[in-house]
Amino acid sequence: MAEQRPLRVAIVGSGPSGMYAAGHLLENPAGTFMQGRLIKRVNRPIEVDVLDRLPTPWGLIRGGVAPDHPDKKKMSRVYDAIAHRPGFRFIGNVNVGESVTTQELSHWYDAVIYAFGADGERRLGIPGEDLPGCSSARRFVGWYNGHPDFSHLPFDLRSQRAVIIGNGNVSMDVARILLKPVDELRRTDIAAHALEALARSQVREVVILGRRGPEDAAYNFPELEELGDLPDTAIVVEDENAARAVLACGPGSAEKMQVLKHLLATRRSGSRRIVLRFHTSPVALIGDNRVEGIRIAPTSNPDAGNEVLTTGMVLAAVGYRGRSLPGLPFDEARGVVPSQCGRVMDGPNPVSGAYVTGWIRRGPQGIIGSNKKCARDCVEALMADAESAALPRQGTLDAKTTLTKFAERTTSTTSFADWQRIDMTERAEGLRLSRPRVKLTTFNELMAMVS
Numbered sequence: 001m002a003e004q005r006p007l008r009v010a011i012v013g014s015g016p017s018g019m020y021a022a023g024h025l026l027e028n029p030a031g032t033f034m035q036g037r038l039i040k041r042v043n044r045p046i047e048v049d050v051l052d053r054l055p056t057p058w059g060l061i062r063g064g065v066a067p068d069h070p071d072k073k074k075m076s077r078v079y080d081a082i083a084h085r086p087g088f089r090f091i092g093n094v095n096v097g098e099s100v101t102t103q104e105l106s107h108w109y110d111a112v113i114y115a116f117g118a119d120g121e122r123r124l125g126i127p128g129e130d131l132p133g134c135s136s137a138r139r140f141v142g143w144y145n146g147h148p149d150f151s152h153l154p155f156d157l158r159s160q161r162a163v164i165i166g167n168g169n170v171s172m173d174v175a176r177i178l179l180k181p182v183d184e185l186r187r188t189d190i191a192a193h194a195l196e197a198l199a200r201s202q203v204r205e206v207v208i209l210g211r212r213g214p215e216d217a218a219y220n221f222p223e224l225e226e227l228g229d230l231p232d233t234a235i236v237v238e239d240e241n242a243a244r245a246v247l248a249c250g251p252g253s254a255e256k257m258q259v260l261k262h263l264l265a266t267r268r269s270g271s272r273r274i275v276l277r278f279h280t281s282p283v284a285l286i287g288d289n290r291v292e293g294i295r296i297a298p299t300s301n302p303d304a305g306n307e308v309l310t311t312g313m314v315l316a317a318v319g320y321r322g323r324s325l326p327g328l329p330f331d332e333a334r335g336v337v338p339s340q341c342g343r344v345m346d347g348p349n350p351v352s353g354a355y356v357t358g359w360i361r362r363g364p365q366g367i368i369g370s371n372k373k374c375a376r377d378c379v380e381a382l383m384a385d386a387e388s389a390a391l392p393r394q395g396t397l398d399a400k401t402t403l404t405k406f407a408e409r410t411t412s413t414t415s416f417a418d419w420q421r422i423d424m425t426e427r428a429e430g431l432r433l434s435r436p437r438v439k440l441t442t443f444n445e446l447m448a449m450v451s
């Protein structure tokens, strides 16, 4: 006889991967898909609880994507529509691994999808990196986006020169935000404290260090191209060999080379500068009580580190890194939860009822859209297991009881209605100040909105 009790699934993380997973689970018709084709319709309702450690949803869309990328931020409208589907519930302010264990989740739900992203960071591993004035780009990004973990950080923007280590897309975001005229930033949802600090910023030059040559730079060409939209800003390559290679590139060469060639030709002068240094590695940060300079060297010869760039601000954009959750297998070398087709693996064996998607499955790379297919594969595996009765089902709690359990573990959880109230408040304040929104940026401010 057909099972009528709803299939209850928890998703840990409300970023793009978690929300796409929720979307695939709550798609109509639900069932087992193979290569995107429905091969078996599921014969019972599905209920999805999306949990997040923050009071607010959407992961890096709210706390990572640059404020001057409003089109990317608008992706949250898709997630908003998913959140309105029957069977969806958002439960914020639940830190899995702290307020509730992974073992408990696996008892309370039929299945758990882990989608908690990669919110750790790589270290530089050079002397002086803990000096004040040096920070990860991850923290700086969180700060200007009003992420409550970082909004209190005291970024000092009195240095005329900032140095960014690493030349990936995050580095491009950070360089843009540092040099963009504040009147342009005012039209974005950048956090108010960051807007105020950037209005007083003394930074006029951003040096971006890349270990390899311009043909192997980590940025994508659209992100590089955007630097050319910064008014009154010269773009310079301070490395004769690299500059020669760029200027010599022809129409058949990589797009990122052609874009850089165009920028070098068209953005020769300005009161602000972006200096791209290639084949260059950081050796040490220098300073007594805070950063005063950075010693750099050719990547091919780190011992030749005689050049020192004077700076009071160094941001390390050398990558995000997944963090382990107690009770869940973890691949330390790759910083991911090991998986096969979206099933969490413990050595050669799948962990019953546990699935993984997004950056914590693939590592911190890929754009928002990459998470859609990743989530679909994971949901396909889950649905196939549900149909073959491979999912553990004993002891699963109903929706009301689970909520009570969460409430016992945290001071207060947030619901989707609470998020909607936060959203409306932020937009209303934005309207008053002719801005898209003014974010609430501390746990206290956010939790004060809970009904």
Ligand SMILES: Cc1cc2nc3c(=O)[nH]c(=O)nc-3n(C[C@H](O)[C@H](O)[C@H](O)COP(=O)(O)OP(=O)(O)OC[C@H]3O[C@@H](n4cnc5c(N)ncnc54)[C@H](O)[C@@H]3O)c2cc1C
Residues within 6 Å of the ligand: 012, 013, 014, 015, 016, 017, 018, 051, 052, 053, 054, 057, 058, 059, 060, 061, 064, 065, 066, 069, 072, 094, 095, 096, 097, 115, 116, 117, 118, 119, 141, 170, 173, 320, 357, 358, 359, 360, 365, 366, 367, 368, 369, 371
């Ligand atoms: C600075 C930056 C800028 C970017 N800009 C762009 C861009 O312009 N365009 C683009 O396409 N892509 C961009 N990306 C990539 C995009 O953000 C990622 O592909 C996407 O966010 C990954 O989704 P995710 O769901 O795996 O992780 P995340 O978005 O990180 O979501 C993870 C969620 O899990 C929650 N969580 C973490 N730990 C726990 C826990 N223990 N318990 C409960 N919840 C937890 C977090 O609070 C978060 O909400 C950018 C990435 C970064 C870092």
